Amino acid sequence: MKKHNFYAGPSILPEFTKEKTAEAAMNFAGTGLSVMEVSHRSKEFVAVMDEAVALVKKLLKVPEGYSVLFLQGGASTQFLMAPYNLMDKKSAYLNTGAWSKKAIKEAKFFGEIVEVASSADTIYNYIPKGYEVPSDASYFHYTSNNTIYGTQIPTPDVDVPLVADMSSDIFSRPIDVSKYDLIYAGAQKNLGPSGATLVIVKDDALGKVDRPIPTMLDYSTHIKAGSMFNTPSTLPVFACLQTLIWLKENGGVEAMEQTNIEKAKVLYDEIDRNKLFQCTVLAEEDRSLMNVTFVMTPEFAEFEKEFLEFATAKGMLGIKGHRSVGGFRASIYNAMPVESIQALVDAMQEFEKMK
Numbered sequence: 001m002k003k004h005n006f007y008a009g010p011s012i013l014p015e016f017t018k019e020k021t022a023e024a025a026m027n028f029a030g031t032g033l034s035v036m037e038v039s040h041r042s043k044e045f046v047a048v049m050d051e052a053v054a055l056v057k058k059l060l061k062v063p064e065g066y067s068v069l070f071l072q073g074g075a076s077t078q079f080l081m082a083p084y085n086l087m088d089k090k091s092a093y094l095n096t097g098a099w100s101k102k103a104i105k106e107a108k109f110f111g112e113i114v115e116v117a118s119s120a121d122t123i124y125n126y127i128p129k130g131y132e133v134p135s136d137a138s139y140f141h142y143t144s145n146n147t148i149y150g151t152q153i154p155t156p157d158v159d160v161p162l163v164a165d166m167s168s169d170i171f172s173r174p175i176d177v178s179k180y181d182l183i184y185a186g187a188q189k190n191l192g193p194s195g196a197t198l199v200i201v202k203d204d205a206l207g208k209v210d211r212p213i214p215t216m217l218d219y220s221t222h223i224k225a226g227s228m229f230n231t232p233s234t235l236p237v238f239a240c241l242q243t244l245i246w247l248k249e250n251g252g253v254e255a256m257e258q259t260n261i262e263k264a265k266v267l268y269d270e271i272d273r274n275k276l277f278q279c280t281v282l283a284e285e286d287r288s289l290m291n292v293t294f295v296m297t298p299e300f301a302e303f304e305k306e307f308l309e310f311a312t313a314k315g316m317l318g319i320k321g322h323r324s325v326g327g328f329r330a331s332i333y334n335a336m337p338v339e340s341i342q343a344l345v346d347a348m349q350e351f352e353k354m355k
């Protein structure tokens with residue numbers, strides 16, 4: 001039976017990425033060795049890192065004056081590296097969920113944090129609007145896509161530099177990098193396996209804080225060493241490169257955005273139509289194109305477990321909602337084919353007929 005991978009992360013990757021990585025796991029760049037067993041300083045691996053950096057710059061139209069890094073430690077380490085390197089005395093944060101909250105917690109180790117707005121009052125099912133960002137903040141931090149709650153944010157229009165956690169929607173749409181001092185993303189959604197963390201940092205934003213920064217947590221260290229200060233996660237970076245090649249060959253982030261809009265519409269339309277289900281995110285403009293969160297309508301609440309089993313038996317994997325939201329979450333990242341979304345919609349329609 002065909003498996004449809006709706007996991008939130010680690011999550012679906014292009015077949016191309018998996019095939020090329022599987023090949024390189026046995027014979028990397030004609031070396032006769034696995035990509036896991038050659039030096040990161042070999043000319044073959046240095047070429048992988050260089051091409052990955054160049055493709056990130058090309059796909060996201062990264063302007064001059066920015067560095068692209070592949071680090072380790074996940075997005076969670078960026079929660080502290082961001083304030084460590086960029087925050088003077090104060091910074092502003094938008095609280096749109098568990099990941100924002102974790103970022104805020106780390107930033108508080110470094111100074112005053114202004115939480116400009118929060119949607120915690122209704123389990124983060126909307127994006128707060130109309131907030132004020134203090135003009136003396138070093139930066140404004142937000143989570144562009146809230147993986148758990150199914151909400152997504154367009155680039156905010158504020159007067160201070162932006163810092164964004166784009167872990168779950170990087171490469172899903174074009175972004176104006178020039179508005180950001182820092183963008184970071186754990187690889188394990190739209191890019192590659194876990195173990196690599198993508199960082200795009202504005203060079204001029206660095207070196208402005210007084211506090212001493214430990215070597216490994218200083219972006220400058222990794223910029224100077226071309227992400228090779230210590231051993232990078234070689235196999236994950238190789239896999240990320242394959243996804244970047246796949247992205248380029250498939251029309252880049254502009255084409256991804258179009259397809260993502262069309263793909264998400266198939267599922268949201270069905271949730272809105274089907275009497276059994278309702279979306280947890282009410283305002284259409286807040287709905288994520290990456291993670292679609294929905295629950296049973298109150299009249300049919302008793303059938304939640306039954307639908308989960310029904311859909312799972314039909315090959316839908318990973319659709320159980322996060323425990324803090326309940327219900328279901330279908331993660332439909334770039335690599336998710338519309339056929340899999342249609343299969344979920346078909347299962348929802350079939351289940352409706354049974355009730």
Ligand code: PMP
Nearest residue numbers: 009074075076099147167168186
């Ligand atoms: N931010 C967001 C938006 C996430 O979805 C996640 C979970 N993958 C994280 C941060 C934490 O990422 P990591 O596990 O790479 O530290």
